Amino acid sequence: xxxxxxxxxxxxxxxxxxxxxxxxxxxxxxxxxxxxxxxxxxxxxxxxxxxxxxxxxxxxxxxxxxxxxxxxxxxxxxxxxxxxxxxxxxxxxxxxxxxxxxxxxxxxxxxxxxxxxxxxxxxxxxxxxxxxxxxxxxxxxxxxxxxxxxxxxxxxxxx
Numbered sequence: 127x128x129x130x131x132x133x134x135x136x137x138x139x140x141x142x143x144x145x146x147x148x149x150x151x152x153x154x155x156x157x158x159x160x161x162x163x164x165x166x167x168x169x170x171x172x173x174x175x176x177x178x179x180x181x182x183x184x185x186x187x188x189x190x191x192x193x194x195x196x197x198x199x200x201x202x203x204x205x206x207x208x209x210x211x212x213x214x215x216x217x218x219x220x221x222x223x224x225x226x227x228x229x230x231x232x233x234x235x236x237x238x239x240x241x242x243x244x245x246x247x248x249x250x251x252x253x254x255x256x257x258x259x260x261x262x263x264x265x266x267x268x269x270x271x272x273x274x275x276x277x278x279x280x281x282x283x284x285x
Contacts, residue, residue: 174269218276
């Protein structure tokens with residue numbers, strides 16, 4: 127399986143696992159959003175390309191800046207007037223190594239390790255279980271040199 131296919135498979139599995147976590151708490155499922163997915167993928171790839179890990183990229187853009195950049199101009203104007211809120215979780219999952227989450231050798235295990243790490247962190251878990259969020263975008267990129275998956279998940283509330 128090509129690496130890009132693996133990345134897309136991991137993204138789908140993460141969304142399924144996130145929705146299972148939300149379901150356990152009686153929360154509605156999150157719907158996948160193409161713009162958020164693209165912004166998340168871009169950020170995961172940018173972290174690899176620019177050699178950093180974090181929520182603010184080297185251009186000084188945060189999750190909201192990166193997501194809004196991909197939206198039509200009229201949406202950006204309305205969001206400035208009425209306010210806009212994006213949540214973001216990121217993590218890095220080593221591949222083919224023994225980790226705190228066990229041995230990670232499959233796409234399924236990468237997705238499980240990402241969600242498990244977020245659910246064990248109070249701030250990350252809070253975003254996953256935020257009842258206001260309705261949409262999400264998961265973006266995964268593989269760093270061949272470090273043999274690590276960079277995972278970004280964006281959350282948004284749409285009316």
